Amino acid sequence: MNSPAGKAKAPDTSLEDIEVELFVRALKLRHGYDFSQYAPASLKRRVLQLAHAQDTGNVSELTTRLLHEPGFLSVALEGLSVPVSEMFRDPDVFLALREQVFPVLASYPQINIWQAGCAHGQEVYSLAILLEEAGLYERTQIYATDFNEAALQQAREGIYPAREAQLWSRNYLAAGGRHTLADYYSARYEFIKLDQRLNRHVIFANHNLVTDEVFCEAHLVLCRNVLIYFSDPLQDRTLALFRDSLVRGGFLCLGTRESLDFAPSASDFAPVDAARRIYRLGSRSAGRD
Amino acid sequence: MAAPQAIVIGCSAGGLTALEQLLAGLDPALPQAIAVCCHTGSANVDLMCELLAKYATLPVEEARERAPMRGGVIHVAPSGYHLLVETSRRFALSVDQRVSFARPSIDVLFESAAEAWREALVGVVLTGANSDGARGLLKVRQGGGVAIVQDPADAESPTMPTVALELAGADHCLPLADIAPLLNRLCLP
Numbered sequence: 001m002n003s004p005a006g007k008a009k010a011p012d013t014s015l016e017d018i019e020v021e022l023f024v025r026a027l028k029l030r031h032g033y034d035f036s037q038y039a040p041a042s043l044k045r046r047v048l049q050l051a052h053a054q055d056t057g058n059v060s061e062l063t064t065r066l067l068h069e070p071g072f073l074s075v076a077l078e079g080l081s082v083p084v085s086e087m088f089r090d091p092d093v094f095l096a097l098r099e100q101v102f103p104v105l106a107s108y109p110q111i112n113i114w115q116a117g118c119a120h121g122q123e124v125y126s127l128a129i130l131l132e133e134a135g136l137y138e139r140t141q142i143y144a145t146d147f148n149e150a151a152l153q154q155a156r157e158g159i160y161p162a163r164e165a166q167l168w169s170r171n172y173l174a175a176g177g178r179h180t181l182a183d184y185y186s187a188r189y190e191f192i193k194l195d196q197r198l199n200r201h202v203i204f205a206n207h208n209l210v211t212d213e214v215f216c217e218a219h220l221v222l223c224r225n226v227l228i229y230f231s232d233p234l235q236d237r238t239l240a241l242f243r244d245s246l247v248r249g250g251f252l253c254l255g256t257r258e259s260l261d262f263a264p265s266a267s268d269f270a271p272v273d274a275a276r277r278i279y280r281l282g283s284r285s286a287g288r289d
Numbered sequence: 290m291a292a293p294q295a296i297v298i299g300c301s302a303g304g305l306t307a308l309e310q311l312l313a314g315l316d317p318a319l320p321q322a323i324a325v326c327c328h329t330g331s332a333n334v335d336l337m338c339e340l341l342a343k344y345a346t347l348p349v350e351e352a353r354e355r356a357p358m359r360g361g362v363i364h365v366a367p368s369g370y371h372l373l374v375e376t377s378r379r380f381a382l383s384v385d386q387r388v389s390f391a392r393p394s395i396d397v398l399f400e401s402a403a404e405a406w407r408e409a410l411v412g413v414v415l416t417g418a419n420s421d422g423a424r425g426l427l428k429v430r431q432g433g434g435v436a437i438v439q440d441p442a443d444a445e446s447p448t449m450p451t452v453a454l455e456l457a458g459a460d461h462c463l464p465l466a467d468i469a470p471l472l473n474r475l476c477l478p
């Protein structure tokens with residue numbers, strides 16, 4: 001039954017898996033970006049897509065370019081990051097924020113909101129609009145962060161394809177919007193540009209959830225559809241980071257299909273609206289006062 | 290050959306009706322874990338599960354992020370998210386770009402499931418008006434799994450089965466009514 005001593009058993013890992021692993025190692029060793037704790041299946045998919053988009057025959061060629069070609073890092077990060085978003089995605093979540101969270105936020109003289117993984121900024125503008133309509137925006141500071149610099153740049157500009165506007169307008173109304181979304185953007189050719197006044201209390205900054213630390217004291221952390229890309233331990237580390245960033249009683253809002261069942265740090269949070277993934281930092285947490 | 294341990298099913302236009310018939314015909318004793326990706330499912334996955342549960346002989350639930358793919362359960366991909374199976378055989382979700390205009394994409398489910406289950410997987414492509422699923426089915430076959438395609442002549446929308454047959458071929462190509470009985474034969478010990 002046993003293979004003879006000394007004879008190596010053929011490894012189970014496919015060639016593709018080996019190449020992806022080496023690519024991830026190169027990214028970390030050469031550039032300090034650590035993807036080793038990302039959920040493997042979708043990460044692999046994106047690495048293979050990047051190889052395809054770059055027209056390299058295989059992933060090893062990507063690795064070579066990563067090691068030797070200055071400037072290729074940003075291309076790689078762009079490919080691995082997934083800055084896919086919508087304005088008022090899951091409108092009922094924004095409605096719940098407005099109805100259940102804003103009244104509590106209103107009790108603070110200064111409101112800090114951290115939106116982690118802001119992608120192209122669609123959710124930042126959505127929040128700004130709702131805060132404005134609730135009369136809270138003047139005393140709000142939003143920190144919108146991502147580790148994809150190109151996405152952040154687009155977020156600052158707030159220019160989006162006009163074909164998205166119809167869906168976003170519907171979402172806005174379903175989220176309890178008081179006007180029409182068109183009041184907040186100007187349409188030019190094939191694009192819409194969000195009113196830059198909405199940016200006046202937003203700081204767009206580069207922050208990597210894998211390596212960077214707490215940088216603000218927040219009353220609300222909005223981090224939707226980012227943790228789905230992380231392995232259990234990284235998800236847990238990130239939740240601990242949010243806990244340490246939040247004031248006691250602060251709110252956390254995750255993506256509607258994100259599960260906390262595998263994260264010990266989740267026990268620091270109590271559900272406010274479980275279906276909409278809105279939680280509140282419990283008093284038994286180790287978070288700061 | 291090892292008995293299959295998991296079944297993945299993909300469908301698009303006409304898929305809900307086809308699923309109803311297929312799931313009604315499955316033997317309730319099937320121990321396999323089953324995952325379904327249907328483009329035209331309701332935006333509300335709870336509703337879709339409820340609807341399918343009316344016909345299915347096995348329990349129907351939404352496929353939840355990080356949860357294991359369990360035997361004897363039909364897991365349905367939530368709309369708006371790609372559904373993937375990790376090699377640990379737990380589910381993962383992503384909101385990556387649409388694949389062939391679809392999210393969830395059948396290719397994404399099948400390709401990841403093929404890596405997770407290899408020869409222990411059965412892939413089923415049903416009616417649909419696009420080409421999603423073909424590449425995924427190819428991956429299922431390359432991994433040593435079994436490929437089943439609904440006979441295009443029998444499908445409400447023949448495109449998806451046709452493209453799958455062209456790209457991947459199939460171990461079995463047959464009318465919808467015969468697919469559940471085949472799965473029961475292949476999958477019951």
Ligand SMILES: C[S@@+](CC[C@H](N)C(=O)[O-])C[C@H]1O[C@@H](n2cnc3c(N)ncnc32)[C@H](O)[C@@H]1O
Nearest residue numbers: 081082083085117119147148208209210224225
């Ligand atoms: C799918 S988007 C989510 C966008 C938005 N929150 C939503 O739900 O519509 C995921 C974002 O997370 C960012 N991201 C991924 N890993 C990150 C990390 N380690 N640190 C910071 N941002 C990260 C990506 O760059 C991407 O913009």
